[in-house]
Amino acid sequence: xxxxxxxxxxxxxxxxxxxxxxxxxxxxxxxxxxxxxxxxxxxxxxxxxxxxxxxxxxxxxxxxxxxxxxxxxxxxxxxxxxxxxxxxxxxxxxxxxxxxxxxxxxxxxxxxxxxxxxxxxxxxxxxxxxxxxxxxxxxxxxxxxxxxxxxxxxxxxxxxxxxxxxxxxxxxxxxxxxxxxxxxxxxxxxxxxxxxxxxxxxxxxxxxxxxxxxxxxxxxxxxxxxxxxxxxxxxxxxxxxxxxxxxxxxxxxxxxxxxxxxxxxxxxxxxxxxxxxxxxxxxxxxxxxxxxxxxxxxxxxxxxxxxxxxxxxxxxxxxxxxxxxxxxxxxxxxxxxxxxxxxxxxxxxxxxxxxxxxxxxxxxxxxxxxxxxxxxxxxxxxxxxxxxxxxxxxxxxxxxxxxxxxxxxxxxxxxxxxxxxxxxxxxxxxxxxxxxxxxxxxxxxxxxxxxxxxxxxxxxxxxxxxxxxxxxxxxxxxxxxxxxxxxxxxxx
Ligand SMILES: *[C@@H]1O[C@H](CO)[C@@H](O)[C@H](O)[C@H]1NC(C)=O
Ligand SMILES: *[C@@H]1O[C@H](CO)[C@@H](O)[C@H](O)[C@H]1NC(C)=O
Ligand SMILES: *[C@@H]1O[C@H](CO)[C@@H](O)[C@H](O)[C@H]1NC(C)=O
Numbered sequence: 001x002x003x004x005x006x007x008x009x010x011x012x013x014x015x016x017x018x019x020x021x022x023x024x025x026x027x028x029x030x031x032x033x034x035x036x037x038x039x040x041x042x043x044x045x046x047x048x049x050x051x052x053x054x055x056x057x058x059x060x061x062x063x064x065x066x067x068x069x070x071x072x073x074x075x076x077x078x079x080x081x082x083x084x085x086x087x088x089x090x091x092x093x094x095x096x097x098x099x100x101x102x103x104x105x106x107x108x109x110x111x112x113x114x115x116x117x118x119x120x121x122x123x124x125x126x127x128x129x130x131x132x133x134x135x136x137x138x139x140x141x142x143x144x145x146x147x148x149x150x151x152x153x154x155x156x157x158x159x160x161x162x163x164x165x166x167x168x169x170x171x172x173x174x175x176x177x178x179x180x181x182x183x184x185x186x187x188x189x190x191x192x193x194x195x196x197x198x199x200x201x202x203x204x205x206x207x208x209x210x211x212x213x214x215x216x217x218x219x220x221x222x223x224x225x226x227x228x229x230x231x232x233x234x235x236x237x238x239x240x241x242x243x244x245x246x247x248x249x250x251x252x253x254x255x256x257x258x259x260x261x262x263x264x265x266x267x268x269x270x271x272x273x274x275x276x277x278x279x280x281x282x283x284x285x286x287x288x289x290x291x292x293x294x295x296x297x298x299x300x301x302x303x304x305x306x307x308x309x310x311x312x313x314x315x316x317x318x319x320x321x322x323x324x325x326x327x328x329x330x331x332x333x334x335x336x337x338x339x340x341x342x343x344x345x346x347x348x349x350x351x352x353x354x355x356x357x358x359x360x361x362x363x364x365x366x367x368x369x370x371x372x373x374x375x376x377x378x379x380x381x382x383x384x385x386x387x388x389x390x391x392x393x394x395x396x397x398x399x400x401x402x403x404x405x406x407x408x409x410x411x412x413x414x415x416x417x418x419x420x421x422x423x424x425x426x427x428x429x430x431x432x433x434x435x436x437x438x439x440x441x442x443x444x445x446x447x448x449x450x451x452x453x454x455x456x457x458x459x460x461x462x463x464x465x466x467x468x469x470x471x472x473x474x475x476x477x478x479x480x481x482x483x484x485x486x487x488x489x490x491x492x
Contacts, residue, residue, distance in 0.1 A: 089160060089161035090160075090161060091160045091161065091164070092160065092161050092162055092163070092164075094126045095126060096126065096127065096128055096164065097125055097126045097127045097201060097204055097205055098127050098128070098204035098205060098207070098208050098209060098210070099127060099128050099129075099130060099166075099169060099173065099204070099208065099209045099210075100118070100121070100122050100125070100127045100128070100129050100130065100204065100209075100210055100211075100212070101130045101133070101169070101177075101182070101209060101210070101211040101212070102114075102118045102129070102130070102132045102133065102211070102212045102215050103132070103133045103135070103211070103212065103213050103214070103215070104132050104133065104134055104135055104215045104216075105135045105138070105213075105214050105215060105216055106135055106138060106216050106407070107135075107138060107384070107387065107407060107408070108149070108383075108384040108387040108388060108391070108408075109387070109391070109406075109407040109408040109410075109411040109412075110216050110407040111132070111134055111135060111215070112236065112240060112411055113216075113236070113407065113411055113480075113481045114132075114215035114216055114217075114218070115132050115215075115235065115240065116231075116232040116233075116235040116236045116240070116481075117215065117218060117219040117232065118132060118212070118215055118218075119159060119162070119163060119165075119231065119232075119235045119239070120219065120228045120231045120232050120235070121193075121196050121200075121218075121219065122163050122165075123162050123163040123228075123231060124193055124196065124197070124228065125196055125197065125200065125201050125204065127163075127201075127204055128163075128164040128165070128166055129163060129164070129165045129166075130165075130166055130167070130168060130169060131146050131147075131152060131155070131156070131165060131166070131167050131168075132146055132215070133145075133146070134146055134149070134384070139273050142381075142382050142383045142384040142385075143382070144382050144384045144385060147243070148243065148382070148384075148385065149242060149243065149246070149384055149385060149388055150240055150241065150242060150243065151241045151242065151243055151244070152167065154239070154241050155239050155240065155241075158238060158239045159234075159235065159239050162231060162234075169209065173208065173209060176208075176209060177209075182207070182209050182210075182211045183203060183206075183207035183209065183210050183211065184210075184211045184213055185203075185210065185211075185212065185213065186212060186213050186214035186218075187200065187212055187214070187215075187218045188218070189216075189217050189218055189474075190217055190218075190219075190220045190221075190474035190475075191218060191219065191220060192219075192220045192223055192224060193219075193224055193225065193228060217474075219232075220474060221467065221469070221474065221477050221478065221479060221480040222467065222469045222477060222480070223469075223471075226486055229480070229484065229486040229487065230486060230487055232480065232481075232484065233418070233484050233486070233487035236411075236414075236415070236481065236484075237415065237418055237487075242388050242391075242392065245378075246385060246388045246389060246392070247392070249371070249375060249379075249389060250388070250389050250392030250393060251392075252371070252375075253367055253370050253371065253389065253392075253393050254392065254393055254396045256370050257339055257341060257365070257370070257393070257396075257397075260339055260363075261337075261338070261339060262335075262338055262339070262398040262399075263338065263339035263340070263341055263365075263397055263398055264329075264334065264338050264339070264340050264341070264397060264398060264399040264400070264401060265340075265341045265343050265390075265393055265394045265397035265399070265400050265401070266325065266329075266340050266341065266342055266343065266344075266401050266403070267343045267344065267390075267394065267400070267401065267402035267403065267404075267408060267409055267412070268319075268322060268325060268342050268343070268344045268347060268403050269319040269344065269402065269403050269404035269406055269409075270319055270320075270321060270322055270344065270347050270348055270349075270353070270403065271344060271345045271346060271347065271348060272292070272295070272346070272348045274319055274404065274406075275292050275319075275348055276292045276293075276295040276296045276299075276302070277296060277299070277302045277304075278307070278312070278317070278318060278319070279292070279293070279296060279304070279307025279308075279309055279312060280307075280309050280312060280313060280317075280318035280319065281293075281309045282309060282310075282313050282318060282321060283321040283323060283324075283353070284348075284349070288348070288349065289309075292348075313433055314430075314433060314434070315430060316428070316429035316430025316431070316432075316433065317429075318404075318429070318433075319403045319404035320403040320404070320427065320429060320432070321353070322347065322349075322353045322354055322356060322357045323353070323356040323357070324432070324433070324436055325357060325401075325403050326356040326357040326359075326360040326361070327356075327436060327439070328427065328432060328436075328453060329360065329361065329401070330360055330450075331446075331449055331450040331453040331454070332425070332450075332453060332454060332457065333450070333454070334361075334399070336360060336361055336362070337362075337363060338361065338363065338398075338399075339363045339364075339365055340357075340361045340363060340364050340365070341365050341366065341367075341393055341397065342364065342365070342366045343390035343393060343394055343408075344390075345383065345386070367386070367389055367390070367393075387408070390408075391408070391411075391412065394408075394412045394416075395412065395415055395416060395419065395422075397422075398422075398423065399423045399424075399425065400412060400413070400416055400422070400423070400424045400425070400462075401424075401425045401427070402424075402426070402427070403427065404429075405426070409426075410479050410481055410482035411481045411482070412424070413426065413462060413482045413483070414479075414480075414481045414482045414483055414484050416462055417462055417464075417483060417484075417488055418484070418487065418488060420489070421462055421463055421464060421488075422462065423461055423462055424461065424462035425457060425460060425461060425462075426457075426460045426461075426462070427457070427460070428456050428457065428460060431456045432453065432456075435449055435452050435453060435456075464485070464488065465483065465485070466483075466485050467479075467480070467482075467483050467485055
């Protein structure tokens with residue numbers, strides 16, 4: 001259990017209401033626990049605000065201002081400098097138009113991007129954002145709250161010069177949530193900021209509180225003011241910091257890996273849920289294929305039921321199998337001695353399916369082999385926390401290779417660009433499966449196979465580039481968080 005690529009898990013959503021009931025009682029406990037903290041923080045902030053009037057404009061200056069050295073590199077260096085900078089920014093003064101509550105849906109990285117979007121929306125509507133609620137009803141039912149994954153106080157204080165964020169609604173408004181009389185809606189996907197200004201703002205003004213029940217891809221990738229794009233980056237790269245518990249463990253894993261030399265993180269998205277919902281059964285036994293199909297039919301929210309695995313794979317829409325991955329990494333001339341860290345949950349088919357990969361790359365490691373079981377005990381049943389750990393290791397790696405373009409793959413790719421265009425190999429699966437099939441049926445010699453693969457990926461290494469924009473076809477555009485070029489050092 002414990003996979004990181006909750007990315008695709010929007011397909012794994014139960015109706016919102018179910019999760020809501022479960023978390024209401026938890027919310028109360030959380031409320032009590034947090035009240036003390038809120039009080040303490042308020043005092044601290046009042047005091048620090050008095051002592052500091054200087055405003056660092058790290059993020060609000062010129063387009064090329066956000067240099068990687070200004071922000072914490074998760075898992076690599078101390079973040080205290082940046083924390084200080086933001087904590088000392090004075091709170092932005094604005095006329096509060098109301099309150100925005102959001103329930104994020106999907107896996108950790110889909111939610112991460114959504115949190116950045118929602119901060120930007122709240123900022124531009126001059127509303128107060130309530131700390132986002134995380135999805136507890138997706139495939140792996142992780143019960144983690146925001147503050148179990150992210151440093152919530154850092155999140156709030158580091159953004160105080162942009163937008164007000166509260167851990168909960170003010171007491172005078174809370175009864176509305178308890179009575180279920182809050183205006184609730186999913187915003188329209190891929191909207192630009194004018195949708196929020198023209199339609200959502202009036203709703204918030206009218207109802208005082210609006211609750212978004214979905215948050216995935218609700219803000220367009222492109223055609224947004226530069227300030228919004230930069231705010232999305234600021235949230236992603238500076239305001240969202242994992243809890244110290246996760247950071248410490250992540251740093252430990254990274255230290256162990258560094259001691260043993262360079263390492264490649266392989267986001268091997270070959271987990272049961274992925275295969276069941278995608279219908280990709282290449283390389284599986286008949287029994288396995290049947291099991292996966294049964295599973296897909298059993299989940300009502302995996303709507304696509306009849307899938308032709310062969311066609312889908314040929315179209316490049318299946319995650320690479322572990323065997324295919326081994327071939328590709330070898331063809332790319334990846335040193336067979338490099339440590340390969342598997343950032344994933346349980347690989348479907350287990351040892352048997354991993355054999356080709358571990359033969360080609362004997363230094364195969366996972367968090368479970370690097371850490372003692374007692375270290376991971378607490379994380380074990382919290383897939384999002386495991387995912388956070390893998391996220392940190394992925395950022396720190398020398399090479400990052402995802403076998404499928406889910407949300408983790410994309411968000412990590414963008415974050416690595418931000419950290420100085422660290423090498424990320426984004427595989428062209430459509431080209432690859434064709435070459436692999438030619439090689440395995442003997443039509444293509446190894447040398448030709450290898451040079452074709454290298455040629456096909458020469459421009460897919462996470463280097464500076466502009467996002468592809470396709471007006472009117474938002475689903476096909478490059479994803480903002482995979483390449484937030486507005487925020488990268490190379491000015492465009
Ligand atoms: C938000 O507040 C700023 C001043 O801080 C103001 O210029 C802007 O018009 C306000 N926008 C909305 C949507 O209320
Ligand atoms: C995790 O969950 C499994 C099954 O739900 C349970 O048996 C196990 O004790 C849990 N482990 C921890 C550390 O909570
Ligand atoms: C080998 O595989 C390729 C790609 O699928 C296919 O086009 C070709 O016809 C196959 N050749 C043989 C001899 O099976």
